[in-house]
Structure formats: C-alpha cells, structure tokens
Amino acid sequence: MFWKKSESQKAAPADAHFTDEQRARLQAFRLPSWQQPVPDDWWQKEGDRIILNLPFAAHERLLQDLANEDCFSGYTMSVRCTIEKLQNSQPDLPLVYGNVIVVSSGKGGVGKSSVAVQLALALAETGAVVGMLDADVYGPSLPTMLGGADEKQAMSPQNKLIPHLRHGVHVSSMGYLADAKEAAIWRGPMASAALQQLFRDSQWPRLDYLVVDMPPGTGDIQLTLAQKMPITGAVVVTTPQNVALADAEKGIAMFRKMGIPLTGLVENMSYYHCPKCGFEEAIFGRDGGQRVAQSYDVPLLARLPLASAVRKALDDGVPLVVSEPKHELNQPIRAMAAAIAGQLYLQEKAKCA
Numbered sequence: 188m189f190w191k192k193s194e195s196q197k198a199a200p201a202d203a204h205f206t207d208e209q210r211a212r213l214q215a216f217r218l219p220s221w222q223q224p225v226p227d228d229w230w231q232k233e234g235d236r237i238i239l240n241l242p243f244a245a246h247e248r249l250l251q252d253l254a255n256e257d258c259f260s261g262y263t264m265s266v267r268c269t270i271e272k273l274q275n276s277q278p279d280l281p282l283v284y285g286n287v288i289v290v291s292s293g294k295g296g297v298g299k300s301s302v303a304v305q306l307a308l309a310l311a312e313t314g315a316v317v318g319m320l321d322a323d324v325y326g327p328s329l330p331t332m333l334g335g336a337d338e339k340q341a342m343s344p345q346n347k348l349i350p351h352l353r354h355g356v357h358v359s360s361m362g363y364l365a366d367a368k369e370a371a372i373w374r375g376p377m378a379s380a381a382l383q384q385l386f387r388d389s390q391w392p393r394l395d396y397l398v399v400d401m402p403p404g405t406g407d408i409q410l411t412l413a414q415k416m417p418i419t420g421a422v423v424v425t426t427p428q429n430v431a432l433a434d435a436e437k438g439i440a441m442f443r444k445m446g447i448p449l450t451g452l453v454e455n456m457s458y459y460h461c462p463k464c465g466f467e468e469a470i471f472g473r474d475g476g477q478r479v480a481q482s483y484d485v486p487l488l489a490r491l492p493l494a495s496a497v498r499k500a501l502d503d504g505v506p507l508v509v510s511e512p513k514h515e516l517n518q519p520i521r522a523m524a525a526a527i528a529g530q531l532y533l534q535e536k537a538k539c540a
C-alpha cells in the first residue's frame with residue numbers, strides 16, 4: 188500500500204481468524220471508484236461481527252452484496268468511520284472546517300446544488316458532522332432543497348451566524364439571511380465579500396466535512412472564492428451533454444490552474460430509469476463524463492440517474508435519503524459520497540507517498 192496508516196487504522200487489530208474464502212472475498216471488495224482493495228488490517232472480526240474501519244465516511248449499505256455472500260452468512264457487517272482531517276489548499280488556516288469539498292459546475296442547471304445537498308446528507312447519514320455553505324449567492328437553492336425557507340439564521344452573543352440544522356446538516360445560506368431579490372443584484376465584489384463573511388462568521392460546530400455549493404460558472408466570483416477558501420477537494424458536476432461537458436472542462440482547468448486538488452467529476456442526469464418497467468435511456472447522450480474524465484485524468488466519481496422522485500423530494504425540501512432512506516435511488520448517492528470521501532483520502536495519501 189502506498190499510504191501510511193492513520194491513528195484510527197493502527198488501533199484496529201488485524202484478525203487472523205478469517206477463513207481463506209472470506210479473505211479472498213474481502214480482497215476482491217472495492218470501495219466505489221477505488222482501483223485497489225482496502226488494506227487487510229482495515230477489516231476486523233469481533234465474534235459474529237465483521238467491521239470495516241475507515242478513515243472517511245461511507246455508508247454500511249455498501250457492504251450489502253458482500254454480506255449476502257454465503258461465506259459471510261451468520262455474520263453482521265458494519266462500517267466504523269473515524270474521519271481523518273486532511274490537508275487543504277490553505278495549510279496555514281486551522282482545520283476547524285474539517286474536509287472542505289467544493290461542488291461546482293461550469294454551467295447552470297446541471298444539478299450542482301442537488302448533488303451537493305444529497306452528498307452532504309449521505310455523509311451525515313454515516314454519523315459524520317457535516318456543514319453546508321450555500322455559496323450560490325445569486326440563486327441560493329438550499330432553503331428550497333433542505334426546507335426552512337421562511338426561517339432566518341439567528342446571531343450568537345458573539346455576533347456569529349448560527350447555521351440552521353436541517354436534516355442533521357448545519358447549513359449557512361444567503362437564502363436564510365438576505366432577501367433573495369436584493370442579493371440577485373449585488374455586484375461581484377459585494378457578493379464574494381458577503382460569501383467570505385458567511386463562511387468565516389458562521390458558528391460552525393467542529394465539522395468532519397463542509398460541503399460548499401459554489402455559484403455556477405468559472406468567473407471572478409468563483410476564482411475569488413477558490414483562492415480565499417481552504418479547499419480539500421473540488422468536485423465538478425456535469426451532464427453528459429456536449430455543451431455541459433465543454434463548460435465542465437473549463438471548471439477542471441480553473442481548479443488545475445489554481446493548484447486546487449480536483450477530486451473528480453460527477454455525471455448527473457446520466458440516464459433515465461423508468462420506475463415502472465426498468466427501461467433505461469441516455470437522454471443527454473452516453474459516456475460524455477467518462478470521456479472528459481479520461482482525457483483530463485480525473486476520476487469519474489458517480490453517474491446519477493435522472494429521476495422524478497429525486498426532483499420531487501428536493502422540491503419538497505426533504506431529499507430522498509431522508510424521506511425514504513430505503514429507496515433504491517439512494518444507492519448511487521451513497522456510493523458517490525463514499526467515492527468522494529475515499530478519493531479525498533487517497534489524494535492526500537498519494538501526496539505523502
């Protein structure tokens with residue numbers, strides 16, 4: 188393995204009591220978007236429990252197929268996450284914000300906010316402490332997608348903004364502060380100053396992850412934000428359409444130029460899955476995200492379906508991960524969250540190798 192073990196991993200003793208068949212299955216297991224197996228000593232056996240010790244967030248449903256294998260019958264499988272705080276693009280700032288993931292898109296309307304919201308909820312579902320910063324100042328979507336649009340964020344006695352706790356995620360959004368119509372006419376410098384304030388002057392709890400919903404595009408406001416904020420990894424959201432892909436390439440180029448680690452690409456609305464007959468259609472074209480990921484040598488972290496149940500739940504302010512945790516459409520979202528959290532970790536370890 189090319190990475191060093193973290194403290195949490197060192198604490199997990201390797202277990203000598205796996206059968207050969209079980210060991211072979213564990214070796215063959217891959218976390219979403221990982222090419223290599225997880226290190227042997229991340230697996231632990233305690234009586235009839237098998238535990239995967241991870242230094243990042245991942246949902247235990249990802250072990251479901253493995254748990255269904257005959258050689259694991261009679262065992263329960265779970266994931267224990269002890270989240271490691273990774274280095275970010277501003278090493279001089281204290282790591283109070285946890286691992287900061289910026290979710291951006293070259294083009295509006297590709298589902299950047301939907302991806303950011305569902306990512307934050309899927310990370311929080313694993314027990315991680317997650318914050319969300321709505322940096323999409325001209326069109327804040329989080330109060331709609333997470334609900335509570337009529338509430339205003341309160342101030343603490345120390346004059347700090349108290350993030351709203353929505354479905355287990357700590358959220359700060361311009362949409363919970365200013366009149367949306369007023370913010371929409373702000374000039375760039377005013378908007379980026381307001382955003383930096385929202386970021387710095389929010390009373391965040393000790394976060395494991397902060398997910399930032401960036402404004403769409405690659406203009407001045409995005410550049411300023413990317414320069415000023417401590418970023419652990421950037422995720423670019425696109426649809427498979429050529430027009431969206433061309434803009435996604437601009438997003439990739441922007442982060443590369445600024446030396447910000449690019450965690451990967453998420454392809455949203457990759458295909459339509461008919462809930463009645465199971466038919467799948469690539470409405471916006473096929474494999475576009477894969478092509479761009481390959482040509483820029485970045486991981487394609489997820490391909491998410493276009494589904495009316497996803498849209499409806501987001502419009503209602505209670506995304507599917509919360510309203511229907513057992514819904515099959517949550518599986519790609521959880522896999523995406525584990526892929527992003529896992530890639531952030533791999534990126535860091537590759538730097539140290």
Ligand SMILES: Nc1ncnc2c1ncn2[C@@H]1O[C@H](COP(=O)(O)OP(=O)(O)OP(=O)(O)O)[C@@H](O)[C@H]1O
Pocket residue numbers: 292294295296297298299300301302323326328402403455456491492493494495497498499501502
């Ligand atoms: N996978 C999906 N399936 C169905 N609907 C989706 C999906 N992804 C996003 N949507 C819907 O598409 C619309 C646009 O999504 P969203 O606001 O997340 O895009 P955006 O890229 O953040 O846009 P903007 O850049 O304008 O803020 C929303 O109504 C959202 O619910």
